[in-house]
Amino acid sequence: MFDAAICVCFLVFGIQAIRAKQLISSVLWLAGVSALLSIILYRLGAYQAAVIELSVGAGLVTVLFVFAISIAGDETQAYPRLIPLGFAAILAFVLIVVLAWFILPVELEPTTATEPQLGVLLYQQRGLDLVVQLVLIFAGTLGLLGLLAEASAPLQYPAAREVAAARQRDLEAMTKQSLGEEAR
Amino acid sequence: MELNLLGVSVFGVLGLIGVGFYGLLVCRNLIKVVIALQILVKAALLALALAGRASGQINLAQSLVITVIVADTIVAVIGMALAVQVRRLLGTLDVGALANLRG
Numbered sequence: 001m002f003d004a005a006i007c008v009c010f011l012v013f014g015i016q017a018i019r020a021k022q023l024i025s026s027v028l029w030l031a032g033v034s035a036l037l038s039i040i041l042y043r044l045g046a047y048q049a050a051v052i053e054l055s056v057g058a059g060l061v062t063v064l065f066v067f068a069i070s071i072a073g074d075e076t077q078a079y080p081r082l083i084p085l086g087f088a089a090i091l092a093f094v095l096i097v098v099l100a101w102f103i104l105p106v107e108l109e110p111t112t113a114t115e116p117q118l119g120v121l122l123y124q125q126r127g128l129d130l131v132v133q134l135v136l137i138f139a140g141t142l143g144l145l146g147l148l149a150e151a152s153a154p155l156q157y158p159a160a161r162e163v164a165a166a167r168q169r170d171l172e173a174m175t176k177q178s179l180g181e182e183a184r
Numbered sequence: 185m186e187l188n189l190l191g192v193s194v195f196g197v198l199g200l201i202g203v204g205f206y207g208l209l210v211c212r213n214l215i216k217v218v219i220a221l222q223i224l225v226k227a228a229l230l231a232l233a234l235a236g237r238a239s240g241q242i243n244l245a246q247s248l249v250i251t252v253i254v255a256d257t258i259v260a261v262i263g264m265a266l267a268v269q270v271r272r273l274l275g276t277l278d279v280g281a282l283a284n285l286r287g
Binding site: 003004007010011014015017018023026027030033034037040041043044045046048049052053056057060061064065068069071072073075079081082083085088089091092093095096099100103104106107108109115116117118121122126129132133136137139140143144146147149160 | 188189190191192193194195196197198199200201202203204205206207209210211212213215216218219220222223226229230233234236237238239240241242243244245246247249250251253254255256257258260261262264265266267268269271273274275276277278280
């Protein structure tokens, strides 16, 4: 019963993270998803992963999101949708059905051999993963520098101005064309 | 009891993958797209832990989950840096505005 309640909350928080109008609300719902995920991981026996998910997923990532939103600002305006909502929902439902077709039913396999400790697995058997993680953390540091980088004045909105100028040129050309047709 | 936990978690994984995929299709705000991606990855994390539990290799699953958490965090940081820079350059967070970028 407790597991079912946690999983339902898990889903509701995920849906709310997508539905929320304000970005900051979305991020807080996402932090809730991370916290509930760490509870489920703990219940599944993945204790260390649960602790890391709680500290990194619900803590660090949330702080970074709030920081990014404070820099970029919250846009609540609705953009025109590329895909109709109903069609997107149908696609998501089809994905769920296909995944369920492959996954279900879940069966417990009997454990035959004793499993090595997490430290042995992580540092000795999967040492290459650690190297890749170090490279990723380096890339993340560069990304964070990009997040913190200040744009200088000449760089501010150049592409936006260019797009606006191109639209103005197109508009003027269309106006001239229509005036020419009227004069004939 | 054990099967109940696994069954309920599978339900959560499937639902959350659907929600994340729907969010990726529907959202046009760059930061919202990163949030949808995070939701998808969280479903994948739970699926990994679930597979480890079902096959009796929970420590192997934990090592994979930790790797994915690190990669996921970096993806979020890079995505947010991209969103902030797009906002500074174009004045909007709309994904469609990226079509106006030229090298």
